[in-house]
Amino acid sequence: MAETLRNKIFDGVFAPGCHLMEIALATELGVSRTPVRGAMARLADEGLLVYLPNKGFQVRRFNAKDVFDAFTLRANLEGMACRLLGERGIDDEVFAQLAALVGEQARLLQNRDWTSARALRWHELNLDFHRKLLQAADNRWLTEAVYRACQLPIIFDSNLRPHNRDASMQLYRHEQALQALDDHTRILEALGQRDGVEAEAAMRDHILGHRDLLVHHLRKNATEARAMARV
Known part of the structure; x- marks a missing residue:
């Protein structure tokens, strides 16, 4: 799951600054919210996503x-x-x-x-x-x-x-x-x-x-x- 999301970020499907919606992603990928949540947490650890309180995960912007x-x-x-x-x-x-x-x-x-x-x-x-x-x-x-x-x-x-x-x-x-x-x-x-x-x-x-x-x-x-x- 993390690899799928990572590739979408690398390919520009999710642009820098884009908010990732847990429910929408789970529906799109045909899985429950749990693996999506875990994958986003992993990508946050890698530095590709940032967690914003009350807003969820966002694709990190790099300058x-x-x-x-x-x-x-x-x-x-x-x-x-x-x-x-x-x-x-x-x-x-x-x-x-x-x-x-x-x-x-x-x-x-x-x-x-x-x-x-x-x-x-x-x-x-x-x-x-x-x-x-x-x-x-x-x-x-x-x-x-x-x-x-x-x-x-x-x-x-x-x-x-x-x-x-x-x-x-x-x-x-x-x-x-x-x-x-x-x-x-x-x-x-x-x-x-x-x-x-x-x-x-x-x-x-x-x-x-x-x-x-x-x-x-x-x-x-x-x-x-x-x-x-x-x-």
């Missing part, structure tokens, strides 16, 4: 600073994972799997016709690349910390995901995906050379670049919203 801080933390954590891998040495099979992902990313980007379907596939490959690196680092505490850091900004990310019909709103436009591919290649080369310092720096640069892109978009949207409110 640009929240996103900036979460991505900064993630950059350091995933950078650490790459450093550990570089120092320890990466398994040949895992390295081959990562190389295959990067190869598919490169082939995808050879076509300048950057459709929503291609952007969505890029998004999936990017997630697979990061997940596989974390799995290879083999540190449960590190993985859980990264997972927690990823939960906050994804609420903002929902309207920028590749399935959005407006290609100009895609977070990964073709030129940005090309830069990400270069970053992934740099990370992979450093791991292949067992250069933990370079692997860490490459991952940090990669995530911080993504952070700056998203924060810029959020601040631009906020400025435009304030301007429209004054009209």
Whole structure:
């Protein structure tokens, strides 16, 4: 139940500031109020919901600073994972799997016709690349910390995901995906050379670049919203 509600928040079905009505949700999902109540309490513990006395649960609002801080933390954590891998040495099979992902990313980007379907596939490959690196680092505490850091900004990310019909709103436009591919290649080369310092720096640069892109978009949207409110 918690996963169902969490996904609805991540997908933008429940927008920041939205009040979740226990009875309505139970009816919609075909369950009693008890599991819905428990799921909302769990998401409040995770920081995705806030409880307001006499009003119930509300989807937490995050500002640009929240996103900036979460991505900064993630950059350091995933950078650490790459450093550990570089120092320890990466398994040949895992390295081959990562190389295959990067190869598919490169082939995808050879076509300048950057459709929503291609952007969505890029998004999936990017997630697979990061997940596989974390799995290879083999540190449960590190993985859980990264997972927690990823939960906050994804609420903002929902309207920028590749399935959005407006290609100009895609977070990964073709030129940005090309830069990400270069970053992934740099990370992979450093791991292949067992250069933990370079692997860490490459991952940090990669995530911080993504952070700056998203924060810029959020601040631009906020400025435009304030301007429209004054009209």
